[in-house]
Amino acid sequence: MTLLGQLRLLWWRKMLETLRAPVWVVMGLTTPLLYLALFAPLLRRLGGGPGFAHGGVLDTFIPGILVLMAFGSGMGAGWIVIDEVRTGVIERLRVTPVSRFALLLGSVLRDVVTFVVPALVVVVVSIPFGYHPHTAGTVLLLVLLCLVVAVTSAWSAALGITLRDIGSLAAVVTGLQLPLTLLSGILLPLSLAPGWLRGLAHVDPLYYAVQASRHLSAGDVADVAVATGFLVIAALAALTLVWATRCYRAATA
Amino acid sequence: MTVGGMSNVLAAKGLRKSFPGRGGPVEAVRGVDLRVRAGEVFGFLGPNGAGKTTTLRMLATLLPIDAGSAHIAGVDVRRDPAEVRRRIGYVGQVGGADLPATGRENLLLQGRLHGASRAAAARRADELVDVLALGEFVDRRAATYSGGQRRRLEVALGLMHSPALLFLDEPTTGLDPQNRANLWDQLRALRARGTTIFLTTHYLEEADALADRLAIIDRGRVVAEGTPAELKRQVGGETVLLRPGPGPTTPDRLRTLLDEQPFVRESRLAGDTLYLTIGDGSRTLPRLLAALAEHQVTLETISLSAPSLDDVFLRTTGRALRDAGTSLAVPAARQEVPA
Numbered sequence: 116m117t118l119l120g121q122l123r124l125l126w127w128r129k130m131l132e133t134l135r136a137p138v139w140v141v142m143g144l145t146t147p148l149l150y151l152a153l154f155a156p157l158l159r160r161l162g163g164g165p166g167f168a169h170g171g172v173l174d175t176f177i178p179g180i181l182v183l184m185a186f187g188s189g190m191g192a193g194w195i196v197i198d199e200v201r202t203g204v205i206e207r208l209r210v211t212p213v214s215r216f217a218l219l220l221g222s223v224l225r226d227v228v229t230f231v232v233p234a235l236v237v238v239v240v241s242i243p244f245g246y247h248p249h250t251a252g253t254v255l256l257l258v259l260l261c262l263v264v265a266v267t268s269a270w271s272a273a274l275g276i277t278l279r280d281i282g283s284l285a286a287v288v289t290g291l292q293l294p295l296t297l298l299s300g301i302l303l304p305l306s307l308a309p310g311w312l313r314g315l316a317h318v319d320p321l322y323y324a325v326q327a328s329r330h331l332s333a334g335d336v337a338d339v340a341v342a343t344g345f346l347v348i349a350a351l352a353a354l355t356l357v358w359a360t361r362c363y364r365a366a367t368a
Numbered sequence: 369m370t371v372g373g374m375s376n377v378l379a380a381k382g383l384r385k386s387f388p389g390r391g392g393p394v395e396a397v398r399g400v401d402l403r404v405r406a407g408e409v410f411g412f413l414g415p416n417g418a419g420k421t422t423t424l425r426m427l428a429t430l431l432p433i434d435a436g437s438a439h440i441a442g443v444d445v446r447r448d449p450a451e452v453r454r455r456i457g458y459v460g461q462v463g464g465a466d467l468p469a470t471g472r473e474n475l476l477l478q479g480r481l482h483g484a485s486r487a488a489a490a491r492r493a494d495e496l497v498d499v500l501a502l503g504e505f506v507d508r509r510a511a512t513y514s515g516g517q518r519r520r521l522e523v524a525l526g527l528m529h530s531p532a533l534l535f536l537d538e539p540t541t542g543l544d545p546q547n548r549a550n551l552w553d554q555l556r557a558l559r560a561r562g563t564t565i566f567l568t569t570h571y572l573e574e575a576d577a578l579a580d581r582l583a584i585i586d587r588g589r590v591v592a593e594g595t596p597a598e599l600k601r602q603v604g605g606e607t608v609l610l611r612p613g614p615g616p617t618t619p620d621r622l623r624t625l626l627d628e629q630p631f632v633r634e635s636r637l638a639g640d641t642l643y644l645t646i647g648d649g650s651r652t653l654p655r656l657l658a659a660l661a662e663h664q665v666t667l668e669t670i671s672l673s674a675p676s677l678d679d680v681f682l683r684t685t686g687r688a689l690r691d692a693g694t695s696l697a698v699p700a701a702r703q704e705v706p707a
Contacts, residue, residue, distance in 0.1 A: 116483045124480055132468045135509075207464030207525065210428055212453050213481045 118214055125213070125221025133229055143188070144233045150180050151241060154302075173246040178256065178328035179301040181234055185260035186296065186321060188230035189268025192222055193275030193284045200279055205363075215363040219269060219356070226268040227261045234260065249334030255341070256331040262348045263324050266355045273359035299325045323347040377533045377564045378404035378427065382436035385422050396422040398588035399436070404533065404566055409559050411579025412568040413677065419588040420568040421461065421537055427566075428458045428535050441532040454482070457526030457534040461541065464522055471506035471513070471521045472497075475528055482529035489528070496524040499561070500554050516547030520554065527563065534558075536567040540574060552577050572677040584681060591684040599680045605633065606649035607673045608656065610642040613666035622665060629659055641669075649674065 133139060158172040199205045208218055234257060238248055271288060278284050296302075298312075299321035305313050316322040327344025335341070383400040386393040397419040404410040414420050425431040427438055429449035438445040441455040466474050472493060479489030497506050500520045505513060510521060519539065526534050539555070540548040555578055559565060569575055575582050576596050584592040584599070592599055600606075612622050619640045626632050626644060631652045634645040646652040649672045660667065681687070 116481065121481060124477055128466065128469065128473075128477055131473070135468055201462070202467060203460045203462035203464035204466050206430065206460050206462075207458065207478075207522075208481070209430060210453055210456065210458035211478070211481050212450060212483070 116212075118217055121213055121217040122220055122224070125217055126224045129222050129225035130228065133225060140229070140233075143184075143229055144236060146187070147180050147184050147233060147237045148240070150183075151237070151244070155244075171245045171247065173241055173244060174333060175304055175329060177237070177241050177246050177248070178332040179325060180237065181256065181260055182263065182299065182321065182325050182328050183296065183301050184234055184237070185230055185263040185324075186267055186292075186301075189223070189226045189264045189266070190271050190288055190292070192226060192268040193271035193273075193278075193288065194281060195222065196272045196275035197279060197281055197284065200276060205276070209363075216356075216360045219272060219359050219363050222272060223265050223268045223356075227264050230264045231257060231261065248332050249336075252331040252334045252336055255336060256328050259324060259327055259331065259345060259348060262345075262352045263321070265352045266320075266348065269352075269355040269359035273355070273362040276359075276362050295319050295321050298322060301325055304329075320347050320351050375406050376403050376439075377406050378402060378410075378438070378440050378566065380423075380427065380436065380438040383423060383426060383433060383438060384435040385419075385426055385431065386434060395588055397426070400585065400588070400590055402583060402590070404564060405581075406532075406564055407559070407562055408580040409555065409565045409567065409578050411575040411582035412566065412585060413572070413575040413579075413582050413681075414568075414570065414585035416570055418585045420570075420585055423585070424535055424537050424566070424568055428456060429453055430458075454529070455532045457529070457531035459522050459526040459534070459536050459539065461537045463518060465510045465513075465518055465525065467511040468509060470509050471502055471524075474510060474521060474525060475506075478525045479528040484529065492528055492530070493524075496527055499557060500524045514547075516543055516550060519543060519547070519551060523551075523554070523558075527558070532564065534563055534565045536565060538568055538570070540569070540571070548574075572681075576677055582677075584677075584684060586681075586685045592680055596677060597674070599677065600675045601648060602680065602683070605645050605647065605675060606652075607675075608644040608646055608649070608653070609669065609671045609673065610644065610667060611640055611669040612642075613668040615666045617663070617665045625663060625665075626656075626659070629656070631655055 155173060155176055158176055196205070205218075209215075238246070238253060242248070271284075274287055275284050278287070298316045298319040300308075300316060301321070305316050305322070308316070323340070323344045324347075326340040327338075327348075330336075330338040330340050380400065380402040383397055383402075384395070385397040386395045388394075400419070400423055402410075402412075402423075412420050412424065422431065426433045427440065427445060429445060429452050433446050440452050443451045443455060445452050465471075466477070469477070475493040475496065476486075476489045479492055480486065484492065497503050500523060502517075502520055502524060505517050506521070510518060513521065523534075523536070523539070526536070536555075540551055543551065552574070555565060555567075559580075565578075567574075567578065579596060581595050582593070582599070583590045592602070594602070610622065610626075612619055617625070619637055619642055623635050623637055623642055626642070627635055631646055632644050633647070636643045636645075644656075646656070653672055657670075
């Protein structure tokens with residue numbers, strides 16, 4: 116059986132799992148919509164202020180929300196993997212000829228799909244409220260963010276399979292999630308930040324994704340921030356996938 | 369694989385495994401040799417912590433082998449684990465059914481991941497639904513199954529690709545006596561269809577009921593190997609239970625009479641029942657019956673009971689199996705099994 120064939124089977128296994136637990140689909144949508152409804156209005160008065168150069172606040176805010184969604188989409192992977200280790204599913208699959216990479220990627224691609232669908236909903240819903248996305252830019256933006264999902268999903272799964280303990284996984288994930296989110300300038304543009312904070316942001320890979328996403332959403336496809344964002348995230352995705360595949364290979368319950 | 373053939377499906381020599389522990393490495397498996405023949409159920413019996421599961425996990429390609437060699441269906445486990453995985457089925461202690469999916473989806477995915485076409489996987493799934501009696505629940509989600517149902521599904525998962533050897537790690541642990549007995553029946557049915565099974569267990573009854581041959585492992589070493597009957601014969605001494613019928617021979621007189629026979633090692637009277645310890649029962653019993661006929665003794669009851677595997681374990685390790693493990697898991701009910 117080819118890698119692609121295995122991947123299709125394993126991805127569909129994960130999709131069925133999601134489709135059968137629609138509560139997660141609904142939750143995936145409500146969070147960004149709540150941000151739009153309850154947080155975006157706070158930003159209205161900032162329009163035209165520093166950091167909101169592109170005009171409407173939503174044009175700054177929505178790309179950030181999309182990055183936040185992408186960042187969160189893959190984070191749950193570790194919890195699911197721990198459950199699969201506990202119930203012996205991973206072990207059973209490891210005693211089949213199945214590629215460990217396909218095993219990992221099946222769940223990564225599920226997370227990608229469960230990100231893209233609500234992300235498109237958010238984009239479309241925001242347009243009547245003053246969001247002006249650039250079409251080609253938005254397509255590229257979603258591609259970039261799918262890579263972000265791949266990074267977080269593979270990273271979380273690798274941690275889950277290595278730590279095997281929900282408490283430790285939660286500690287690591289939430290411990291990193293907050294600083295990475297704050298430093299990335301997702302909620303408010305970092306141009307509002309003092310110099311040292313802006314400098315510190317450069318160690319956060321998510322910062323590059325956020326920078327790239329604002330430019331892409333505005334249609335500045337050729338901006339250097341876009342190329343940098345793709346470069347950083349793609350390199351990180353490659354590294355994480357390789358590392359996570361090794362974790363799957365080494366895993367023993 | 370041929371049924372009843374003498375070819376070895378599994379041959380392992382000098383298997384070793386140690387794990388890092390406080391105060392130096394802990395040797396979990398210390399030089400284990402094993403042979404499993406095609407068509408047989410091979411039992412790997414030992415207390416918890418004896419090294420059963422570690423050995424099995426090395427053979428099933430889940431743990432690297434520290435030293436020694438192992439071949440399964442002619443393939444070197446250390447050199448070509450990927451090829452070994454095509455030839456073995458593995459059902460771990462915790463199971464491995466995908467709970468959000470239905471039983472049938474589990475089976476089809478397992479078959480297809482082993483390279484079967486959709487149609488072939490569906491056919492094989494139908495077959496196993498029959499053999500393991502999954503029909504009632506196979507189209508429900510596995511999360512809703514009882515322990516026994518889930519275990520049957522998991523055995524079926526291990527068999528989807530018709531492996532040369534099926535590994536079962538403690539297959540009935542956690543099942544109630546009824547489900548344990550059911551699973552035993554199904555495993556016997558599988559053997560009758562030619563499936564070769566390697567199972568670990570810490571239940572004497574299970575090894576006795578299912579295994580054609582077995583190895584007893586204790587502290588990382590195989591301490592005895594053979595058919596259950598051979599092993600029990602090594603212990604020497606079987607017990608004959610006698611109760612005289614109405615007539616002139618009282619239990620007391622019967623005892624005096626039989627104590628004179630050279631094949632009786634020991635006798636014990638409890639109420640009107642006489643217990644005799646004898647050597648190999650299959651040879652001695654005819655002589656006993658001849659002696660009884662000679663003295664015209666009528667009997668109400670006579671039965672022969674073989675020594676148990678517990679006796680074997682006690683003799684080879686000096687400890688009772690039930691006390692040897694780190695956990696005191698004891699089956700809830702003793703099953704009556706043919707010797």
